[in-house]
Each structure stands twice: as structure tokens, then as C-alpha cells.
Amino acid sequence: MKELEYPFDSESVLKKSKKFRRQLLEGRTDFLSKKIAVLGGSTTHDIVRILEVFLLNQGIRPQFYESEYAQYWQDVMFDNPELVEFAPDLIYIHTSNRNVTAYPAVTDTVQQVEAALEEQYEHFHVMWEKIAEKYHCPVIQNNFEYPFYRLLGNQEAVCLQGRISFLNRLNEKFYQYARTHTGFYIHDINYMAASYGLDKWADPFYWHMYKYAMCMSAIPEFAYNLSNMIKAIFGKNKKALVLDLDNTLWGGIVGDDGVENLEIGQETSMGQVYSEFQSYVKAHKEIGVMLNINSKNEYDNAIAGLEHPDGILKPDDFILIKANWEPKSRNIQEIAAELNILPDSLVFVDDNPAEREIVETQVPGVAAPAIGAPEQYIRILDHAGFFEVTALSEDDRKRNEMYKANLARQKQQLSFGDYTQYLLSLEMKGTIKPFEPVYMARIAQLTNKSNQFNLTTKRCTQSDIEQFAADDGYITRYGKLEDKFGDNGVVSVVIGRKERDKDALHIDLWLMSCRVLKRDMEYAMMDSVVEACRQCEIHTIFGYYYPTAKNAMVREFYRTLGFAKIQEDAEGGSIWRFDITESYEKKNKVIEVQG
């Protein structure tokens, strides 16, 4: 819904949230349902109200638990039965500097300040440990924003007794905890408040009248930022940028003005603006965002522009470059198809509102933000939060390389007559093993973002994954695949649940990344699951297919593995059975597997 996309009109979001909510609920049915506990240190009513519409707009339907006013700590520490029964999928702790109780006095000694810091930190620390032990779900914790007045003026930041110093040090301790605990995320409200303007943000009227930690009109931006973290945790980040060229990545039109007259580089102020934007775009490769071009241009002109000596982005930085006279909506559909991702994973960046409009209407799901004037591009894309980072994985950093290798493979494929021969030529090496600690984060990430090759679309947090791995009642397998073009990383996950006292296994989850489609990796996974079953005397495997809007490609998956369909319901969901016989022959013949 355009009204809820950044940059949005906060006042209208506040005023019309009920209408937006109603329209969003009428507009679609395929929401991801999540239970979110909001544990507040101040009023949370309107935050929850606005957060809900932003999450609905991101495809997540939240059910909320709200603590009674300022009961965040008590709810956790004394096991509020309502919260326990609610069994949250995510806990958000909405505290602010209004909840800091141990500020040092100006006359305190250094030792007293240290003790106060420790005391304040421990108040939160014990709560986090309790949550980890009791709830096993992701936690989002606010850091502290600065207070709106400074008794010691500039010395507040310098003297250990100063409040700004105290909050900075307390924040650093929070970050330290976040760096060493997975599934624990900091919501940087200190940045939010600074970005909004601290004096406006901290308007005391809203605290004293309603016990809000920030002013009312800051709530939409606040809730939007929070919704971005939540959608990222639940695997709904965007994956790729699709960029226009003329007047988006440089000033001027390369076909008309010629390469030498483009505004890029340090010579002019507009050139500097575009250079900074190119640097900003290029940095996205390091967080695993795929870069692509979609431009109305002669291909040769586009490449010439990208080879401008002062340009930061080079042709090599892009995975796909579509420079032609086709409608941009068609190009973007092709980009999605060739990258094997859904259009709703794409962000289209174009200075021309008409092109954005065409893409948005022709290819539903693509984000096409109104990026404003060139000097605003970075702020608007950045605050829109499409690629919110929760944790950096090695795979993210390598993703561009992996997709490039994939395209090289596709080209190779054309020159082989026999597909098996082609697969053998890839010299594939697989590693298929029970879940191991180093891959837990990647496995959880895959369960949250794989939509197409995913039989049950079961979403798991990292702690869920760790629990399956530790439980004897489950057979778990992850699969990594390497070939002569590169390492694809962990690409497939299977979780099977042993039926107690019976010799059967139920496949609760089977997924595979689409970047290794048609590589026989699924056969190798099947072989490994069968082998594991044999070791614990399991003779029957049951597979389940739960249809979603996105996973039609695996509707008949179990048939290809030799399962027999034993049940199908009206919605297309099905149950499959496979009997392991003595004569089971390994299905994979092209990947060399280490188990």
C-alpha cells in the first residue's frame, strides 16, 4: 500500500490507521502469522497500533500481547501466566531512558558510577537470560536515546557522572551482549531520536500526559523502523536492487549527451552527489544484495556509461544488465526469472515516476520507492530499510559471486547435449550432515526465506534449529554444494520427526535453495535421509506437501523421489509414503557426497 511505504506521511498514517488496517486485511489472505509480545517500559498502545499496519503491509499478520503499563520486567521475571500461555514468536522490549533508574549523581565517585552502571545493566541482563531460558524466541531490545536536557552541558558526554556518558556506556554493554548472543537484536532508538530531532522526539508533553517515551508524530517512523527489523528476522527482506542508469546512477543521458558529458565524479557538485550514490549502491554487494540494471538505452551506451573512468560502479558489479527498449516491467520480470527469485524481492530504483508507476502496476510486489531528488536518493532508500541486516553471514557477502557463477553454469549448460554429462562436468561435491553449530544461523535463515522449493514452509528461529539438532527424536540434515565454479554454501535442509515406538519418519521440513535447482541435490539429500533411517531401524517415510501461493513447483516433488500419494485434501495439500526396501538404490549419481 503506497501510503505505508517510505517516505510516508506520518500524520496520515496516525490518523487513518484503522482504515489502512481494514483495507490491508481485505486485500490479501496469505499472511505470515506471528505472535509478538510487546513488553513496555512506557505506553505502547499507539506503537502497537501503527506497528500492526506496517507489518500487515509487509505481509506479516501479528497477534500482540501487550504488557500492562511499564510491567516489562515483572512480566518476564515472575512468569506472567498470560505471557507464558501466549508463547510469543518474538519479544520486543520497549524501554527508553525514562526507565533508567540508576543514574549517577554528579557528586558520585568513580567507583559509585561503576556500581550504578553494573546495577542498571544487570536489571536488563537477568531479564534477557530469563527470556532465553524460558521462551527461545528472537528478542528485540531498544537501546537508550539521549535525554533532552544536559545539566553539565557538553561535559555530560565526558564526565563519567554525566547522563550522556552513562547512557553511552550502558548502550555499549547492550551491544556487547547483542554481539555475543544470536537471536538478540538491538533496536537503535538512539539513532531514531537523533535522526528525528531529539527536542521534538523527547517532547515532555507526551511523557507527562500519556507516558509515551516519544512524541506522537514520531511513532510512525519508530514503528516502521521496528517493523523492518521484525520482517528481516522473519525472512522478508528484499534481495536485489534493479537500477535505472540515466539520471539515477549519473546525471545526464548517456545516449544523447555522450559519456564525456555525464555528471559523475568529483568535478561538479552534482557529479559528487551521483558518486556518493554509486558508492552507497556498491556497498550493498557486501551485505549480499544483488545489483542489476534495467535501463532504456542501447546496450553499448549503457556499458560505456558504466565504464566512465570516474564511475564507482563498473559493469562487473552487476549480475544482470538489461539495457534495451523493452518496457521496464518486462525487463524486471525477466530479471526475477533469471535470478530465480520472486518479484517481491526486488527494489526498483528509477528517477522517473512514470517508469516506477508502470513497474508497480505491471509487476505487483516490486518496491518502487519515490526516491525524490538525487541528493535524497540515499536517505530515502536507506530509511526505507529494504535490506535491514540482522546478522551478517558469510553467504551474504559471497552472494553476488555465487549468482555470477550460476549464470556461468547456465551458459555452459547450452553447450552440452546430455544433461547428465553436463552435471558430471560440474564436478560437484556435496556435504550432507546432521545440523552443526557453525551452520545454525544459515539453516534458520533458509527456513525463513525459502518459499518456492519448500514443502511445508515451516519457519524456524535459530533456537528452534538448535533444539531439533539436540533432540534424539529428530533426524536433521543440511546439504552444502560445491562445484567447479564456486561454493554454493548451505542450500538444502531436511528435518524428520521420528514417530515414537513406530518405525516411521515424518518429514516436517524439506527445502532447497532455488539456486541449485536441477542439480540432483534433492536425490543426494534423499539418499542421506534413507541412510539415517536405516541406522535407526526406520522403514517408512511420510512426506507432506502444504500448498502456499509460492510453492506449486514442489507439488509433485515426492513423486519424483518415488513416494506414493496416500491422501490429498481439497486445498491441494497431500501426504506421501515411501517404504525403504533392502534394494534401495542411491538416486544421486552425479554429486560426490561426504557424509
Next chain:
Amino acid sequence: MSREEVFEKLNEVFRDVFDDEEITVTDATTADDIEDWDSLEHINLLAAVEQEFGMKFNMGQVVSMKNVGEMADIIISQI
């Protein structure tokens, strides 16, 4: 702005905030007359009114305001 015009605009704000096109407010309208108007919605309502008229209520006014008529009086005195 005349008192009538203020009420016309107030009606729009109330309809948006409570997502109910049927609402028409008068001098005597209070929170008891509108089903969803509780103390929490009151905060949102005041913020929307402030934005519509480009003015701010202070704490004293918020605390003492008794009905929509008094709200309109404050608005008229400040614009």
C-alpha cells in the same frame, strides 16, 4: 475560520480517526457518545486535530477539556 467551518473540519478528523463515516460532532459531544473514543484513542484524536488546524494544545487545556465545544473554542482562540 468560522465556528461552522471548524466543526466541518472536526467531523472529517473524527471520521478518519474512528474510521466511521457516520460521525457528526456537536458542542455537546463527549467521549461517551462515540463508542471507540477511550482515553488511548483520545491521544490519537488530539494529535490529528492539532495537525489539521496547525496548532498545539498545552497540558492544561488537555486536562480540562470537557466536550467537543470546548475543543472548538480552544482551536478558534489559537488559529
